[in-house]
Amino acid sequence: MLLPELEYARPATVDEAVERLAAHRNARVLAGGQTLLNALKLRIVHPDVLVDVSRLEELRQVVREQDGTLRLGAALTYDELASDELMRRHHPVTAQMTSRIVDRQVRARGTLGGNVCLADPTSNFPPLLVALGARLVVRGAAGVREVAADDFFLAPYMTAVQPGELLTEVVLPPLAPGEGVGYESLQVGIDSWALARASALVRVQDGTIAAARVVLGCGAVPARQPAMERALVGGPAERDAIAQAAKLAGEDFDPPGDVHATAEYRTAMARVMALRAVVAATKEA
Ligand SMILES: Cc1cc2nc3c(=O)[nH]c(=O)nc-3n(C[C@H](O)[C@H](O)[C@H](O)COP(=O)(O)OP(=O)(O)OC[C@H]3O[C@@H](n4cnc5c(N)ncnc54)[C@H](O)[C@@H]3O)c2cc1C
Known part of the structure; x- marks a missing residue:
């Protein structure tokens, strides 16, 4: 399908880009264009002007x-x-x-x-x-x-x-001494969209988890996991303890069910990703 007719602007500076965006109520930023161009072709979005920032x-x-x-x-x-x-x-x-x-x-x-x-x-x-x-x-x-x-x-x-x-x-922000990051995804195939994602930032002190941030992806928005985080903090940076805490993951997490997987399966896999992400983060710390 062809792109609709619209104005294309390639500003030379960020200031100019912001001016262009402010001047046209119905302007859209164009970056890599991988999603936006398809959305334009499918007539899902209808901007009058594209402000291309990809080469700034x-x-x-x-x-x-x-x-x-x-x-x-x-x-x-x-x-x-x-x-x-x-x-x-x-x-x-x-x-x-x-x-x-x-x-x-x-x-x-x-x-x-x-x-x-x-x-x-x-x-x-x-x-x-x-x-x-x-x-x-x-x-x-x-x-x-x-x-x-x-x-x-x-x-x-x-x-x-x-x-x-x-x-x-x-x-x-910089990673502090003793901090490590973990990131885990489950996809149907290597180049397909994810069913579940989790990432974690933990601080380990003398073999104990002193601080933790755990986030699940693939729900409506990224979901922090406060109950799992509380269960981790003060416990040993060891797989069994982390697995116990990961059972609490799933708070405020509402993945959809579709042809690829049910919502229950995605939630179960998100817990597995959370466990793996925290284990990986403790090894990085
Ligand atoms: C085959 C395929 C597979 C993909 N698989 C994955 C995947 O597994 N994981 C993944 O994360 N992504 C995946 N993507 C998505 C791809 O990474 C997206 O195209 C990307 O997220 C959008 O980035 P873009 O630079 O192309 O943005 P564009 O398509 O140019 O813009 C996307 C939206 O963001 C807005 N925008 C862009 N930049 C700015 C800015 N600086 N300020 C304000 N608004 C802005 C645009 O106006 C538009 O609304 C896939 C894409 C394709 C085509």
């Missing part, structure tokens, strides 16, 4: 601050993130996860910003960013604001980014 160098940087915080430009492709030296050194699990997203074509075009702004429930990044305590930087005509990843994903395909706004950066 300002949005394609990885910057490390003095305290170790990493600032990731929203237009970085998965390939660029996966091969970035700072990412590989300071957030190796995130870099590795990114290097395994679907296939080469998707990794060459798909962007970090597109992934999180799409907010597809099965997408790779949302649960991981919530586990890492990431912050998302949003710019609009009214200025710049930072949104915690916990508050960013509002519903399937709905985020805190308002019409006329641009996500410019994803900010990853």
Whole structure:
């Protein structure tokens, strides 16, 4: 199916992109275009203007601050993130996860910003960013604001980014000594959408879990697991204890049932992913 006729803008700066977005109420950001172009062809969305940010160098940087915080430009492709030296050194699990997203074509075009702004429930990044305590930087005509990843994903395909706004950066806090990250997914096939995902950030001190953030993906929005987290903290960083805690996973988690799997199966698999993610995180710590 052909694309509808519409205006195409390729601003030279982020300022210009924000101006363009603010000037047209019915403008849309175009990043990798992998989802948006299909949505346009299928007449699911009807923007008048596409504001292409994919080549803005300002949005394609990885910057490390003095305290170790990493600032990731929203237009970085998965390939660029996966091969970035700072990412590989300071957030190796995130870099590795990114290097395994679907296939080469998707990794060459798909962007970090597109992934999180799409907010597809099965997408790779949302649960991981919530586990890492990431912050998302949003710019609009009214200025710049930072949104915690916990508050960013509002519903399937709905985020805190308002019409006329641009996500410019994803900010990853540094991992403290003793902290480790785990990320696990279950897919029907290697290049198909996930049935269940889980990510975890844990801090281990003298063999004991001192802090934990566990997040399930593939429900409506990434779901923190407070009961499992409470059960982990103070317990040994050992598989049996983690497996006991993982039985509590599933709070505020509502995956759909469809031809690929029932909701019950997805929830059961999410618990398994949560167990594996925490075990992996304790090994990284
Ligand atoms: C065959 C195939 C398989 C896939 N499998 C997976 C998978 O397993 N896991 C996964 O996570 N993803 C998967 N994807 C999704 C792919 O990664 C998406 O295309 C991606 O999530 C959207 O990124 P994009 O850069 O292409 O964004 P676009 O398609 O350009 O944009 C998507 C949406 O985000 C908005 N947007 C983009 N950037 C910004 C920004 N900076 N600020 C504000 N709004 C913005 C756009 O306006 C649009 O509404 C798959 C895609 C394909 C085609």
